[in-house]
Amino acid sequence: MTDNNQVYYYMNSSGSLELEAGDKSVVRNMLASQYSPTDLQIYYDSTPKLTGTGETDILYQEGDVPGSYNGYTWCDDPVATYVCDQTVVRIEGGGYYKPGLSCHETGHAVGLTHGADAYPRRNQRDSILGCMETPTDDLTPLGANQRNNINAYY
Numbered sequence: 001m002t003d004n005n006q007v008y009y010y011m012n013s014s015g016s017l018e019l020e021a022g023d024k025s026v027v028r029n030m031l032a033s034q035y036s037p038t039d040l041q042i043y044y045d046s047t048p049k050l051t052g053t054g055e056t057d058i059l060y061q062e063g064d065v066p067g068s069y070n071g072y073t074w075c076d077d078p079v080a081t082y083v084c085d086q087t088v089v090r091i092e093g094g095g096y097y098k099p100g101l102s103c104h105e106t107g108h109a110v111g112l113t114h115g116a117d118a119y120p121r122r123n124q125r126d127s128i129l130g131c132m133e134t135p136t137d138d139l140t141p142l143g144a145n146q147r148n149n150i151n152a153y154y
Ligand SMILES: [Zn+2]
Pocket: 104, 108, 114, 134
């Protein structure tokens, strides 16, 4: 999970992990349509804090990820069990910044899991998982169940 309900995000705008304008638009629109309607408050941070305490919560990057995955999310700075000050979302180049996958990786950043890791456990493709289905369809939204999960915690 992220460390509180105020979620600041940044999208890499230069260098080898830069998002193209179209990718940024996908992320911006996805956050506005899927996560802003939850109890999370989503803000863009144009001057990201990358070290110390109170870092920018989610960094979106475009670049290579391990193995055959198209997206990968990890905690860069754990502050407690399952709580993270800064989470990195990296999605492969070549058109993989889709609403569904960016919703999925953002879900991990705020504490959502795959069906196999959920309680109660669910099939990885159970539609109740919304964009946390694995594999993830390009346009699957967050869904009411995941909105409730987020709102129950934050
Ligand atoms: Zn995943």
